[in-house]
Amino acid sequence: MRYFLFVSLSFFLLSCNKKIYQNSQEIQLSQSLTAADLKPKFEKELYRGVIDGKFGLKKFHFSGVLYMKNFGDTATRVVFQSEMGSTFFDFGWDHKDSFIVYSIMEQMNKPALIKTLKKDFEMLLVKNMAKQPKGIYNFDRNTRENYIKFDLEKGFVYYIADISRNIIAIENADESKKVVVMKMSPVAPFGQLADKISIKHLLAGFTIDLKKIKQDVAE
Amino acid sequence: MSLIIIAAAQNFSASAQAAKGFTAVSNTKTIETSLASTAKSTNTISSDFVQVKHMKMLNDKVNSKGKFYFKKEDKIRIEYTSPFQYLLVMNGGQIMVRDENKTNKINTRNSKTMQSVNKVMMDCMRGTVFNNKDFSVKAFESKGQYLLQMTPINSSMKGLFAKIEVYLEKTDNTVTKLVMSENGGDYTDMNFTNKKINTTLSDALFSVR
Numbered sequence: 001m002r003y004f005l006f007v008s009l010s011f012f013l014l015s016c017n018k019k020i021y022q023n024s025q026e027i028q029l030s031q032s033l034t035a036a037d038l039k040p041k042f043e044k045e046l047y048r049g050v051i052d053g054k055f056g057l058k059k060f061h062f063s064g065v066l067y068m069k070n071f072g073d074t075a076t077r078v079v080f081q082s083e084m085g086s087t088f089f090d091f092g093w094d095h096k097d098s099f100i101v102y103s104i105m106e107q108m109n110k111p112a113l114i115k116t117l118k119k120d121f122e123m124l125l126v127k128n129m130a131k132q133p134k135g136i137y138n139f140d141r142n143t144r145e146n147y148i149k150f151d152l153e154k155g156f157v158y159y160i161a162d163i164s165r166n167i168i169a170i171e172n173a174d175e176s177k178k179v180v181v182m183k184m185s186p187v188a189p190f191g192q193l194a195d196k197i198s199i200k201h202l203l204a205g206f207t208i209d210l211k212k213i214k215q216d217v218a219e
Numbered sequence: 220m221s222l223i224i225i226a227a228a229q230n231f232s233a234s235a236q237a238a239k240g241f242t243a244v245s246n247t248k249t250i251e252t253s254l255a256s257t258a259k260s261t262n263t264i265s266s267d268f269v270q271v272k273h274m275k276m277l278n279d280k281v282n283s284k285g286k287f288y289f290k291k292e293d294k295i296r297i298e299y300t301s302p303f304q305y306l307l308v309m310n311g312g313q314i315m316v317r318d319e320n321k322t323n324k325i326n327t328r329n330s331k332t333m334q335s336v337n338k339v340m341m342d343c344m345r346g347t348v349f350n351n352k353d354f355s356v357k358a359f360e361s362k363g364q365y366l367l368q369m370t371p372i373n374s375s376m377k378g379l380f381a382k383i384e385v386y387l388e389k390t391d392n393t394v395t396k397l398v399m400s401e402n403g404g405d406y407t408d409m410n411f412t413n414k415k416i417n418t419t420l421s422d423a424l425f426s427v428r
Contacts, residue, residue: 046281048303063318066305069277083305083318084297085272085399085407088259102276103403106378146410156346211319213302 019175021147021158026138033133033148038159038167039126040193044069046213047197049080051207064088066127066210069195077102078121091118097127120199120208123157123170124182133159155179165190178202238384241359241366247349250358250365254346257392264289264344264393268415270299275404286410289344294425308427309337315427324427335376339369343385343394354383363389391416 003008054060067079074095077107090102099118108114122128129150148159155174161167166187172180174190175180180201184194199208244250265288272281285299285319306317314325314337335353342348344359349356353376354369369383386396393414 044279048319050321052321059274061321061323063305065281067274067277067279067281069279079277080273081272081281083283083299084307085270086403087401087403087405090403151285209319 009168020178021044021139024062024139024147026135027138027143027146029136029146033136034131035126035129035133035150037190038148038193040124040164040188041191042068042070042193047192047210048213050209051206052209053201053204054057060206065213076125076127082083089114089117091121092123093125093127097122116201116204119152119172120180120182123172124193124197124199129157158161162187167194224382238300238359238366240361241364242361244358244360244365247356247358250360251366254387254392256347260417261345262291262417263420264414264416265418268409268411269296270407272407273405275406286388288420288424290383290420290422290425292345293341294422296342296424308425309340310425310427312337313379313427332382336379339383343383343397346387346392360389364395365392366387390417 010166021146032070045068047068048063049066050061050063052059052061062082064082067077069077069218071077075092075094077090077091082088087103089104089108092100092102094100099122101114104114132147133162134151134156137149138145139147146161146163148161150157150159152172155172158171159167159168160171166189167184168187169184170180171178179180180199182200183198185196185198186194188194193212195210195212197210199210201207265286267284268287269284270282274280283299283303284301285297285305287298288294288296293309293311295307295309297307304319308315308316310327312334316323316325338351338353341349348354348367348369351369353371353373355372357368357370359366359368365387367385367387369380369385371377371380371382381400381402383400384396384398386398387393387395388395393411393416395410395411395414397409398406399408
């Protein structure tokens, strides 16, 4: 019995420590790569956004329009509003990538939610990252996908790129579990945002689907 | 889900000053009587609309457009057709929302806020704005239009709206523009064109099933 407990506990501890990104091989690219190369460059973008999830036993679903605007190299604003125009949240980053909440509706004004959304947009827009990646890795020679790693305050983020310098996906994880997976469709060249971005929060249990709207943003 | 409705409600906000070219109407009885008379004879309204969200600090706008339908007593259908597809149907105490690929139903009887939002929309179309107890209403007029300025009274509505402005054509008392202002200064206006009164509108348009 004691032996059984020991074996069970060992298996449990081993499974907890199991790394999700295994057999990595650090690689050197022929061209140097910085966070600035990955950072999406745009004046403004408009996306249709649909959010689905579950909070306790209650499912939730809502949609809106995501507006993103860059002010040169100095600042960025991200506004999510309902189809009828009212603002769900209005976030910004200044020239030093300092985060600002300009407004957020009362029902969404929860520190944990704001932190989650901030991290999502910072990964997507490549904000508050080190200038150089911590490393570039390959986990499977057959796929030839490069995992460009940046450390975050907690865990890390991989920008997964193909050999033609397109972003396929973005993954946020720690050593034992993936937290957020963002898939680009179609793949987006470095410095551009994909037409479709599917964001899955694996632990928080909700998804954000973004689809680019290519018209009707007027001055 | 309630976020959708609350957000819809937030769009409708207004300030206490009249728009340019309008003067205050001290005795609103004449307008109320006129609106009540029009409401009696209005069974359906259909129109196109163009919506513009004005983002003050960003000095930018987001445009959309679609179709609007009203059927007496309490049915509204707002159908966005560009640049995205989105459908909002209000029918009695029920609300149905359909976006890209999902349909959601809400029973407003479970939420006072949703009841209020539903009532605002209906009042704008039925000309019963003055009866809405969630708002104080001031009336203004120009040569061709009435402007009804709705300022929220209760705290939940104050959190959602700064004010709602309803512009009505004097000739037929139809709503020609809605301006919904947020507390931060952003506002959304909806301009209604190609209005058709009392055409036949199928109940299927307002189905929330």
